[in-house]
Each structure stands twice: as structure tokens, then as C-alpha cells.
Amino acid sequence: xxxxxxxxxxxxxxxxxxxxxxxxxxxxxxxxxxxxxxxxxxxxxxxxxxxxxxxxxxxxxxxxxxxxxxxxxxxxxxxxxxxxxxxxxxxxxxxxxxxxxxxxxxxxxxxxxxxxxxxxxxxxxxxxxxxxxxxxxxxxxxxxxxxxxxxxxxxxxxxxxxxxxxxxxxxxxxxxxxxxxxxxxxxxxxxxxxxxxxxxxxxxxxxxxxxxxxxxxxxxxxxxxxxxxxxxxxxxxxxxxxxxxxxxxxxxxxxxxxxxxxxxxxxxxxxxxxxxxxxxxxxxxxxxxxxxxxxxxxxxxxxxxxxxxxxxxxxxxxxxxxxxxxxxxxxxxxxxxxxxxxxxxxxxxxxxxxxxxxxxxxxxxxxxxxxxxxxxxxxxxxxxxxxxxxx
Amino acid sequence: xxxxxxxxxxxxxxxxxxxxxxxxxxxxxxxxxxxxxxxxxxxxxxxxxxxxxxxxxxxxxxxxxxxxxxxxxxxxxxxxxxxxxxxxxxxxxxxxxxxxxxxxxxxxxxxxxxxxxxxxxxxxxxxxxxxxxxxxxxxxxxxxxxxxxxxxxxxxxxxxxxxxxxxxxxxxxxxxxxxxxxxxxxxxxxxxxxxxxxxxxxxxxxxxxxxxxxxxxxxxxxxxxxxxxxxxxxxxxxxxxxxxxxxxxxxxxxxxxxxxxxxxxxxxxxxxxxxxxxxxxxxxxxxxxxxxxxxxxxxxxxxxxxxxxxxxxxxxxxxxxxxxxxxxxxxxxxxxxxxxxxxxxxxxxxxxxxxxxxxxx
Numbered sequence: 001x002x003x004x005x006x007x008x009x010x011x012x013x014x015x016x017x018x019x020x021x022x023x024x025x026x027x028x029x030x031x032x033x034x035x036x037x038x039x040x041x042x043x044x045x046x047x048x049x050x051x052x053x054x055x056x057x058x059x060x061x062x063x064x065x066x067x068x069x070x071x072x073x074x075x076x077x078x079x080x081x082x083x084x085x086x087x088x089x090x091x092x093x094x095x096x097x098x099x100x101x102x103x104x105x106x107x108x109x110x111x112x113x114x115x116x117x118x119x120x121x122x123x124x125x126x127x128x129x130x131x132x133x134x135x136x137x138x139x140x141x142x143x144x145x146x147x148x149x150x151x152x153x154x155x156x157x158x159x160x161x162x163x164x165x166x167x168x169x170x171x172x173x174x175x176x177x178x179x180x181x182x183x184x185x186x187x188x189x190x191x192x193x194x195x196x197x198x199x200x201x202x203x204x205x206x207x208x209x210x211x212x213x214x215x216x217x218x219x220x221x222x223x224x225x226x227x228x229x230x231x232x233x234x235x236x237x238x239x240x241x242x243x244x245x246x247x248x249x250x251x252x253x254x255x256x257x258x259x260x261x262x263x264x265x266x267x268x269x270x271x272x273x274x275x276x277x278x279x280x281x282x283x284x285x286x287x288x289x290x291x292x293x294x295x296x297x298x299x300x301x302x303x304x305x306x307x308x309x310x311x312x313x314x315x316x317x318x319x320x321x322x323x324x325x326x327x328x329x330x331x332x333x334x335x336x337x338x339x340x341x342x343x344x345x346x347x348x349x350x351x352x353x354x355x356x357x358x359x360x361x362x363x364x365x366x367x368x369x370x371x372x373x374x375x376x377x378x379x380x381x382x383x384x385x386x387x388x389x390x391x
Numbered sequence: 392x393x394x395x396x397x398x399x400x401x402x403x404x405x406x407x408x409x410x411x412x413x414x415x416x417x418x419x420x421x422x423x424x425x426x427x428x429x430x431x432x433x434x435x436x437x438x439x440x441x442x443x444x445x446x447x448x449x450x451x452x453x454x455x456x457x458x459x460x461x462x463x464x465x466x467x468x469x470x471x472x473x474x475x476x477x478x479x480x481x482x483x484x485x486x487x488x489x490x491x492x493x494x495x496x497x498x499x500x501x502x503x504x505x506x507x508x509x510x511x512x513x514x515x516x517x518x519x520x521x522x523x524x525x526x527x528x529x530x531x532x533x534x535x536x537x538x539x540x541x542x543x544x545x546x547x548x549x550x551x552x553x554x555x556x557x558x559x560x561x562x563x564x565x566x567x568x569x570x571x572x573x574x575x576x577x578x579x580x581x582x583x584x585x586x587x588x589x590x591x592x593x594x595x596x597x598x599x600x601x602x603x604x605x606x607x608x609x610x611x612x613x614x615x616x617x618x619x620x621x622x623x624x625x626x627x628x629x630x631x632x633x634x635x636x637x638x639x640x641x642x643x644x645x646x647x648x649x650x651x652x653x654x655x656x657x658x659x660x661x662x663x664x665x666x667x668x669x670x671x672x673x674x675x676x677x678x679x680x681x682x683x684x685x686x687x688x689x690x691x692x693x694x695x696x697x698x699x700x701x702x703x704x705x706x707x708x709x710x711x712x713x714x715x716x717x718x719x720x721x722x723x724x725x726x727x728x729x730x731x732x733x734x735x736x737x738x739x740x741x742x743x744x745x746x747x748x749x750x751x752x
Contacts, residue, residue, distance in 0.1 A: 002499045023529060055461035056483065061532070062456040062524040063483055066738040070640045076656065079638040079743065080492070083455075083483040085462055091480055095492060102498035103402065118528075127460045131423070244449075244479035246469055259476035266478075376465050380479075 004391060005100040006234035007351040008107075008218040008226040009039025015179035015211035015336035018117040024064060025071035028113045031212035031341075032072055035109065039216040040229035043073025046216070047105035052082040052092025052112040053340030054375075057124035059115050072111060084242075086139075086286070086375025088112065089213065089343025090382030093371075094240045097217050097384075101237075106219045112344035113212035121208060121339065140205055140289060142377060144197035147291040150255045151199065154294070156309035158199060161290035162190040165204045165334060167318045168287070172331025174319075174360035179209045179336040204290035204334075211338030213345045220390075235351035238368070238391045239270030240384040247377045254378055260299045263381040268301070271385035276370070277302045277316075280385075282326045282353050282363045283370040284346040288333045293317065297327075300372065319361065329353070329361040343373025347384055354388045394622070396750040399633035399662030401498045406621035406628025407749065409614035410717030411435040415578040415705030418514040419608035424453075424463065427610045428470035428510055435506070435612040439624045443471055446614065447502025449479040450493045452486035452509040453709050456521050467510060478502075485509065486611060486713030487674075487735030487745050493615055494634060503620040510610035511708030518606055518708070526739065527641055538739060539603060542677040543595040545648040545740045550597060552649045555682050557597050561588040563678040564601035564703055571700025578705040579605045602678035609707025611714050629720035629731070629749040633661030636745035641738070648740050654687035657746040658732075663688050669728035670695045672715035674735045676702045683741065684734060694732075698722065712736065716747050723751040 011034025013019070019027055028051070036042055049072050051065045061067065065081040072079070080099075084091040089112040096110035122138050150156070169185040172178035182189075185203075193202035218226060223234045243263035246252070264276075273279045285300070287293045294308030302325060303311050315321030319329050328334070330349040333342045350371035352358045358366075368387040374380060395404040411434035413419075413427050436442055443449075449471060455463045464481045473479060482489050486509025493505035519537035526532040549555045562585045571580035583601075591599040614624070621628035637653035637660075639646055658664070671694050675681035685696065697703075699718040702711045712735025719731035730750045737743040 002501070055455050057455060057461050059528070060524065061528045062521065063454060063737070064528075065483075066525055066638075066742055067527045067641045069638045069742075070642070074638055075640050076637060076653070078636050080488065080636075081483045082480065083464070084481050085465060095480065098492075098495050098499065102495045104400075104495055104498065124461050129458075129460045242478050242480060243476045244468060244473050245476040246473055247465060249474070257476075262476045376462065379465075 002101045003103050004220045005097055005217055006223045006236045007215050007386065008223055008234050009035040009041065009216035010348045010351055011035030011038060011214045012177050012345065012348060013212045014177050015209040015338055017208065019115065019210035024059060024115050025068055027115055027210065028068055028111050028212045029071045031214035032109060032111050035214035035216050039226050041216060046073060046107055046109045048078040048099055048108050049074040050080045050082065050092055050096040050108060050110045052088040053114060054086065054088055055124055057119065058121045058339065059118045084375060084380050086339065087343050087373040087380040087382040088375065089341050089345065090347055090371065090373030091242055093215060093344055093347045094242060094382055094384065097237055097240055100217050100219050107222045108217050109214065110217060111212060111214040112341040114338040114340040115210045116208045117210050140197040140200055143289050144200055146254045146378065147199060147289065150291060150295050153255060154306045154309055156294060159187065160294055160309040160312050161199060161204050162187050163312055164287065164290040164293040165190045168328050168332045168334040170320050171329050171361060172335035175330045178331040179207050200289055206288040206333045206337035209336050209338040211336060211341050213341040213348050215348055232357065233355050233388065235354045235386040236390050238385040238387045239267045241267040243381045245379050247379055255295060256299045257378050259379060260381050263383055264300050267383045267385060273385065276300060277325050280325065280368055280370050281366040282329055284330060284349040285327055285372045286333055286343060286346055286374050287328060288337060290334065293327060326363055329358065329363060343382060346373055347371035351386050354386050394752055396630050396632050396752055399665065400635060403498050403500060403617055404630050405494050405497045405615050405617045406625065406630045407613055407716060407720035408616045408621055408625035408628050409435045409439045410720055412576055412611040412714055412717065413609050415576055415607045415609040415707055417578065417606060419512060424458065424467050424510050424512065425470045428467055428508060431610050431612045432470050432508060435614055439614065441624060446504045446506045447478065448493055448496050448505040449477055450489040450505065450507050452482045452484050452489035453511060454483050456524060457511050457708055459516060485709050485735050485737055487716055490613060490713060490716060491634060491636060491745065494631060497615060497617045504614065504616045506612065506614055507713065508612035509710045509713050511710050512608040513606040513708055514608050539595050539598065541643060541739045543598045546597050546679040548648045549679050554649060555679060558585055558589060559682060560602045560678040561585040563681050564588055567697050567700045567703040570698050571704035574699045574704060576705060577700045578607055580700060580704060598677065604676040604702050604706035607705050607707040609705060609710050611710045611717060613713060613717055627724055627751045629723035629751060631747060632750045633748035635660035638743040641742060643740055649683065651683050651687040651741050651744060654684055654744040654746065657744055658688045661746045661748045663732055663746060663748055666730055668694045668730055668732050670698060670719060670722045670731040672697055672699060672701065672719045672733045674702055674712045674715050676706050678703060680741055688732060712745065719749050723749055
């Protein structure tokens with residue numbers, strides 16, 4: 001049966017456009033050592049390593065976990081590699097947590113990364129395939145029509161996306177690890193940035209980042225030992241879920257995918273969430289393009305369908321405006337996007353919050369938080385709920 | 392007597408209850424990955440009379456570099472048709488590791504069955520160049536060492552250690568390809584003596600052609616079922632009594648290539664030596680690697696090694712490991728084996744290894 005487990009250590013690198021000071025191994029090791037330090041552990045205490053990243057072509061290294069084994073202290077241990085597209089950082093954390101929840105291991109190190117500056121993600125996403133029409137548009141080009149469908153369906157005014165772009169960048173000013181620090185950010189600045197994929201302006205899109213994230217997930221016994229050693233509280237895992245659906249078929253709702261709704265329903269059942277807006281103190285949700293905040297607010301049940309943009313507009317998701325349900329206090333994917341790690345950063349930040357260790361971007365008395373990641377053509381979902389209380 | 396065997400790994404008995412694989416071929420030109428997987432998935436469900444609605448989790452193994460595009464697993468999922476949406480995951484590893492992830496989830500008891508599948512085509516690219524990109528990107532990959540040259544270094548080290556000779560490699564190849572004659576899925580099968588094989592020219596000294604794996608396009612799938620569910624779908628399930636995997640350092644210069652300590656450790660954790668072994672399916676792409684693996688697992692002379700012909704008979708990337716588990720399960724289902732050891736490998740010169748012990752009751 002399922003054992004209780006919790007996050008007992010987290011670590012992340014500073015996200016930057018180019019981390020030229022480190023190799024890929026140096027980058028992942030930086031995050032891993034920070035997570036171990038937070039947990040009061042060393043590599044010797046770890047039973048297994050679970051690593052995730054987005055497509056290998058983003059760095060040009062096939063199955064890089066083989067080369068990274070010694071850098072992550074995995075020699076002589078099980079090393080596991082997850083790849084589920086953009087949701088991978090979240091899925092990787094979930095796979096690692098199951099290794100503990102199943103009783104197979106006591107302490108598992110999980111790491112996710114992307115070093116986009118080593119290759120060219122836009123190229124990697126655009127390689128022609130036989131018998132397939134090339135998109136040649138990157139992720140933004142793929143999602144823009146879906147966003148337009150949302151605007152049409154909900155009747156949202158055109159500036160809601162820009163409000164998200166500003167809000168998340170203001171949050172990022174409180175997070176020293178964030179890639180983008182734009183102190184002058186304003187609606188006008190977003191509006192005046194070039195239009196990339198209508199309706200997405202340049203500043204409504206995520207950056208390309210180098211970065212890594214790591215967590216140590218421990219059993220109940222490991223939690224006791226870590227807390228005694230470090231004095232820092234754990235983030236208990238109250239539920240976790242993954243769902244996938246096909247990329248395309250006639251009648252598929254790409255704005256509010258069934259897999260997202262099913263994933264949230266399964267997660268909320270496990271964690272006893274009945275009213276997400278009330279039951280969560282904050283949420284870290286994968287919003288790589290501004291409009292995905294109102295879209296996911298609806299899909300994740302924080303409001304009725306069609307009302308997501310009203311929640312954003314009201315300031316409910318803003319820390320700056322003391323909203324009741326702050327989203328992406330770290331600055332989110334709009335402020336740092338080491339693709340493979342972006343999902344794990346959502347999970348990691350939710351854990352930081354319920355541990356009360358988020359520093360300047362801490363939500364006062366955060367007891368329960370949601371971490372979410374999505375990938376592919378809005379078709380892969382990974383989510384977890386973490387809390388300060390032992391479940 | 393208990394209907395379930397004693398477990399070394401985990402606490403919930405999980406059995407391999409169905410297995411299917413594509414016809415292993417040199418070049419599957421006409422069908423893409425989805426089209427290759429569709430009959431395999433249909434067979435792995437159909438042969439035990441179930442559908443995708445009967446499994447609570449799906450996990451797959453593949454790598455983008457064989458396809459030459461990102462997210463190759465995304466379209467492959469269409470072979471299953473995940474609608475309504477499903478709990479699903481993917482590893483950039485051999486399907487044997489996808490099976491491991493599913494086995495872990497089954498331990499928790501929330502679900503009772505899982506589908507595992509994998510695919511790999513070597514034909515669209517040059518595998519020697521592709522696998523060079525698996526190496527340390529700063530110090531090793533720029534030299535473009537191909538997998539056969541690296542394996543040859545290992546084979547030479549084995550000869551230098553006095554543990555094996557070129558004739559021993561040929562004997563492995565001769566036995567494996569002869570066994571493959573009775574495997575309808577084998578790509579390379581023949582009846583040639585060790586002496587005949589030793590007359591071949593070297594590919595890379597000291598490896599002759601017979602010691603090399605074929606280039607293969609293939610795919611495979613397995614259904615796992617826990618507890619009573621295993622008996623519902625299979626008369627004699629192949630229960631996973633032990634499973635473990637370990638990795639070694641990447642730097643081949645820092646390893647003793649004549650031994651496989653990660654296999655030894657994984658084998659110990661999986662309880663290989665607790666009881667006698669009837670059949671061992673070892674994922675040894677190069678003939679000499681079977682000798683290293685047999686020593687690492689302390690298999691005695693009585694163990695039937697690679698009765699399917701092993702990876703020398705067919706070596707579909709990302710699938711040959713899961714196929715070893717499937718072939719071992721078949722030996723249990725038929726009663727030919729009571730206890731079998733399946734092994735999967737990844738990385739240059741056996742860097743990473745998984746060992747799975749299967750038992751029938």
C-alpha cells in the first residue's frame with residue numbers, strides 16, 4: 001500500500017539565458033547539491049536518482065543521464081530517466097515520489113534540467129518529419145490559435161494576457177533565482193513589445209533559459225530524520241496524478257482538455273480538495289504563454305468555465321494586489337523557462353511555500369499548494385498537492 | 392503451497408501475463424512507428440482477451456534520436472488510442488525500465504494492471520553515429536567513437552585478462568544463432584560451427600561479424616497484472632519475484648570493462664542466487680558481453696542461456712531489453728522454465744543494467 005512521503009530538500013540554479021560558467025553536469029550538480037544540503041544529506045544517503053528533461057535534441061546529447069550518472073552520485077545506484085514533453089519536470093517528481101510511496105526506496109533524488117544555450121530548441125522543434133506537415137512555428141505558434149479560441153469562447157477582453165505577463169514579472173522581482181527581472185514592467189511595455197504570434201506579444205511569452213531543479217523525496221522515517229537534522233519542515237505529498245490524451249482528433253477540446261480536468265479530479269479526490277480556490281493557499285501552474293493563466297484557472301476548477309479571465313482581472317491571482325489565491329509567486333514559466341525543469345520548478349515552488357521557505361515571495365501561512373505542469377499539444381498533465389500537514 | 396511465489400523485491404506479486412513483439416527486420420520501410428506498434432498492442436491485449444480499458448496505467452520506452460525528431464513517443468501513443476484520457480508515462484530508456492516504472496506503481500495497490508510498450512528503428516539513420524551522441528558531449532562524443540569500437544576495446548580487455556578467447560565469442564554466436572532458428576521473430580539465425588565463424592574477417596579487432604548484433608527495426612509490448620488479476624488473464628503467470636537496476640560511471644577509462652559490477656549488484660538485489668535458474672535471457676548485443684554477464688550473475692553451466700537467440704538474433708533499440716523479459720515469461724508460461732532471469736542493458740559497454748527474476752508457481 002501507499003506510504004506517506006514528503007519533499008525534504010529542494011535546490012535550484014539561477015536561471016539565465018546562457019549558463020556558460022558550467023557544463024551540463026555542473027548545472028545539474030549545482031541544483032542537486034543545493035537540494036541535498038537543504039535536506040541535510042549527501043549523495044551517500046540517496047537510494048536512487050530520477051532525472052527528467054525535455055527532448056534530448058535541445059542539447060544534442062542522446063540520453064544524457066548516462067553521462068550524468070557520476071555527476072549526480074548515481075554510480076552503483078538505480079538511475080531513471082523520464083521524458084513526457086513539457087510536463088516532464090512534474091512527471092519526473094511524481095515518478096520519484098512513487099519510488100518512495102511504493103516502499104521501494106527511502107530517499108530519492110530527483111533532478112530536471114535544460115541547457116538550451118547548448119543547442120537550439122527552435123531548431124529541434126522544427127526538424128522535418130516524413131509525411132508530416134512541418135509546423136515551423138515553435139510552441140507559441142502552436143498555442144496562439146488555441147488562445148484565440150479561448151478568447152472567442154469566453155469573451156475575454158484583449159488585455160488579460162498582458163495583465164498576467166505583468167503580474168508574473170512583478171512576482172519574479174521577489175525571486176532571486178528567476179531569469180527575467182524586469183523592474184519597469186508595465187502593461188504599456190508589454191503592449192509595445194513586438195507581436196510574435198497574435199495575440200501573444202514578445203513579453204507574453206516565456207524566455208529560453210538554462211537551469212536545473214532538484215528535490216529530495218523521503219519516506220516518513222526519512223522526514224523525521226531530516227527535520228531533526230535541519231530544523232526545516234517537510235512538504236507532505238497529499239496527492240499526485242498524471243493524464244495523457246491524443247494530440248488531435250475531431251472534436252477534441254484543446255482549450256480545456258479532458259485530460260486536464262480528469263487529472264485535477266483524480267488529484268483532488270486523493271487530497272480531499274472540494275473548492276480549489278478556498279482549499280489552496282497558492283498555486284504554481286505551468287503558464288508559458290500569458291493566456292494560459294485564465295485558461296488553467298477554469299480547467300483546474302478555481303472558477304466556473306468562462307470566468308478565468310475575470311479572476312485574473314480582479315487581481316485574485318496577484319501577490320502584489322494581495323489576491324486570495326496567488327498564482328506563480330515565483331514568477332512562473334513566464335519568468336524562467338529551462339524547459340525540462342520548468343515543470344519541476346512548479347512542484348518545487350509549491351513545496352517551498354508550504355514549508356514556509358519561499359523568502360520574499362512567500363505567501364503568508366501557506367498550508368496547502370498546487371503544483372501543475374503540462375506538455376505536448378496541451379495533452380500531457382502532471383499535478384501534485386503538497387501540504388504542511390501530514391496527510 | 393501458496394499460489395504466489397516468495398518476493399525478494401516489493402510486497403505485491405506482479406506477473407507478466409502477455410507479451411507481443413513485431414517481426415524484427417533490418418528495414419521496416421513501409422510502416423512508421425505507430426503502424427508497427429498497432430498490431431503489437433492489438434496482439435498483447437487480444438491474446439488474453441482484454442482491452443485498454445482493463446489497464447490502469449500505460450508506460451512506454453523509446454528515444455527521439457532514432458526517429459530524428461523530438462517527442463517521438465507522443466505520436467506513438469496513438470497506437471493505443473488514449474481516449475478517454477489515461478494515466479500514462481514515458482521513459483527515454485529501454486522498455487524494460489518502462490516495465491520497472493509500471494511495476495513500482497502496481498506495488499501501491501491503486502491499480503491492478505498496466506500496459507508497457509517500446510519501439511526502436513535503427514534503419515532511418517546511421518546507428519554508429521547516433522550512439523556516439525550518447526557519450527560525454529565535451530570529452531568523448533566529439534571523437535565520434537562508434538559502439539562497435541567501444542565494444543571491441545571491451546572484448547580485447549577480456550582476452551587480455553585471460554578470461555576468454557575469440558573462439559569463446561564465436562561459440563556464443565554459434566549457439567545463439569542456432570537457437571534463433573526456432574525463434575520465428577529472429578532476424579539472424581543460422582547453423583554454423585565455431586570454426587566456420589572464426590574464418591570470418593574482423594569488423595573491429597578482435598570482433599568478427601558474428602560477434603556483432605544485427606541492425607533491427609522492432610517493437611514490443613507486455614501486460615503486467617497484480618495478484619488475482621494475473622491468474623484471471625494467465626494460467627501460469629510469470630511473477631516478478633525480484634527486479635533491480637544499477638548504473639556505472641560513464642567514463643569507460645575508469646571502469647574495468649571485463650566485469651559488470653552493476654549487473655552483479657542488481658542481480659543480488661533481485662535475488663538471482665536465492666534459487667536455481669532454468670533460463671537466462673541476457674541482453675548482450677555483442678557476443679563477448681554474454682560471457683561478462685553470465686559471470687556477473689554467477690550463472691552455472693546448467694542454465695539455458697538465450698534460448699531465443701538473444702540480442703544476437705535481433706537487437707531492436709529500446710526494445711531488446713523488454714523482449715528479454717517477454718521471452719523469459721514465455722518460458723515460464725510454457726512450463727519450460729520454473730525460474731528465469733531476464734536482463735536489459737543500456738549505454739556503452741554495459742554501463743547500465745537491469746535484472747528481473749521471474750517465477751511460475
